[in-house]
Amino acid sequence: MEPVEINAGEYYLRAFRHDDRIDDVPALVAAFTDEENRRYLPRTDIGGAAAAEIFVNYLADGWKYESRLSWAVCDATTAELLAGVVIRDLDLRFGLGEVMCWSQPDHRGRGVLSTALNSALGFAFGGMGLHRVTYRHAVSNKASQRVAEKCGFTLEGRLREEMIVDDQREDMLLWSRLASDPSPDQLR
Template identity: 65%
Template sequence: MEPVEINAGEYYLRAFRNDDRVNDVPALVETYADEETRRYMHRLTMEDVTAAELFIVLMNNGWPKDYRWSWAVCDAVTADVAAGIVLHSIDRKFGSAEVTCWAHPAHRGKGVVPTALNAVLGWAFGAADMHRIVYKHSVSNLASQRVAEKCGFTLEGRLRDESIVDDQRVDELLWSRLATDPYPEQLR
């Protein structure tokens, strides 16, 4: 599949880029240099330009092979990268995937991720014929919990010692949303 672009009102979702016209590398390096991002997204590090360039290549390689779909969430006016959303562990046969998302530090708390994620879920359940999307986060990540709630995910359980935060093993919460679930009426 080719990368899909999604219009989410004040945000425009497109493939991550690093070319002569658009360079997402600085925004990725800034995001992953942020202490809060590193705290919860420790499985992926982007400490320098080379790592961010590799990340973009990896994200874009997922599209044609149909195992990862990813979007840079950009401000529709400034084109600044405000967030990122990745559907991974895609199983087309069963219509399932897991979502990972993050916000650039300058754009946190503005509703970017819930707005963009709801647009991605609409596409995934509609055009991509997915049935179940899973969302996991550390129990202490209250911002991620709010995203799950705003996007109509249902809490399914707790995964014990699933992750490490602040050098300590911590539980993660497991949420899911089905294509048959009602669309969230409003983002709070």
């Protein structure tokens, strides 16, 4: 499948790129060397340009093999990369996926991720036929909790000591959203 672009009002969701016209590598390096992102996304080790290029190719392969959907969330006017949204571990047969997302350090707390994720979920449910999407985050990651709440996810449980944050085992919260759940704008 080819990557799908989404117009999300003031944001534009497109495939991550590293080519002669658009290069997301510097923004990815900045995002994943940021201390806050490193605390909560330890499995995504992007410490330099070479790793970021591999990551862009990895995300592109997700579209190609229908194993993950990924979007660079950009400002619709300036094209600046503000955040990233990935729906990974796709199981199209059973209609399942799991969210991974992050914000560039300068764009946290502005509603970028909740707007982008809601748009991506609209495509995942409507365009891909997913039935259930999960979202996990460390208990201490209050920003991720706000994103889950704003995007209409339901808290399902606590995964005990599943993650390491600041060299300490920490519980994770597990959320889900079903295609049949009301959209967040219906909940307000």
